[in-house]
Amino acid sequence: MDPTQCINFLLTDAQNSVNLYFKEMLKQFDVTPAQYMVLYFLKSQGRLTPSGLSQLCKMDASTMTGILTRMEKKNLLERQHSTEDRRQVDICITKSGEMIVPDILEVIEQSNIETLSCLSPHEQVQFKKYLTRISNHLESHE
Numbered sequence: 001m002d003p004t005q006c007i008n009f010l011l012t013d014a015q016n017s018v019n020l021y022f023k024e025m026l027k028q029f030d031v032t033p034a035q036y037m038v039l040y041f042l043k044s045q046g047r048l049t050p051s052g053l054s055q056l057c058k059m060d061a062s063t064m065t066g067i068l069t070r071m072e073k074k075n076l077l078e079r080q081h082s083t084e085d086r087r088q089v090d091i092c093i094t095k096s097g098e099m100i101v102p103d104i105l106e107v108i109e110q111s112n113i114e115t116l117s118c119l120s121p122h123e124q125v126q127f128k129k130y131l132t133r134i135s136n137h138l139e140s141h142e
Contacts, residue, residue, distance in 0.1 A: 007134075018115055025111045029100050030074065034059065034067050036104055042077060042093035043101045049090060071097075 003009050022033045037057045054064040071077045076097035082088035116124045
């Protein structure tokens with residue numbers, strides 16, 4: 001099979017293009033697409049453990065650790081020991097992190113619209129369904 005026709009190649013190529021576009025759009029906030037996801041989940045769900053964030057963002061633990069460390073240095077989040085279990089560390093969004101989330105969400109919304117603008121509204125819905133179906137299908141085989 002021609003590698004350029006393999007689903008892995010096509011998805012990776014599309015993901016790379018989308019990721020570069022979103023990185024460029026988020027540059028003004030000094031956050032990456034992965035850091036945006038962390039901020040979003042912390043703002044919407046409150047305190048989370050690193051493993052909880054890893055699951056929500058679909059990232060492995062070591063990748064998440066690096067992201068959290070960089071975000072902590074930027075004062076976007078902080079690590080706090082759980083009040084119930086001192087061994088557990090929770091991740092909390094800071095005031096600085098909270099303040100930029102609304103502006104980031106606006107940019108993400110516009111970037112999402114632009115990314116999918118080459119598809120009709122019906123195709124956009126179908127495309128998302130197909131991606132979810134493929135993901136669910138392969139996750140059920142793990």
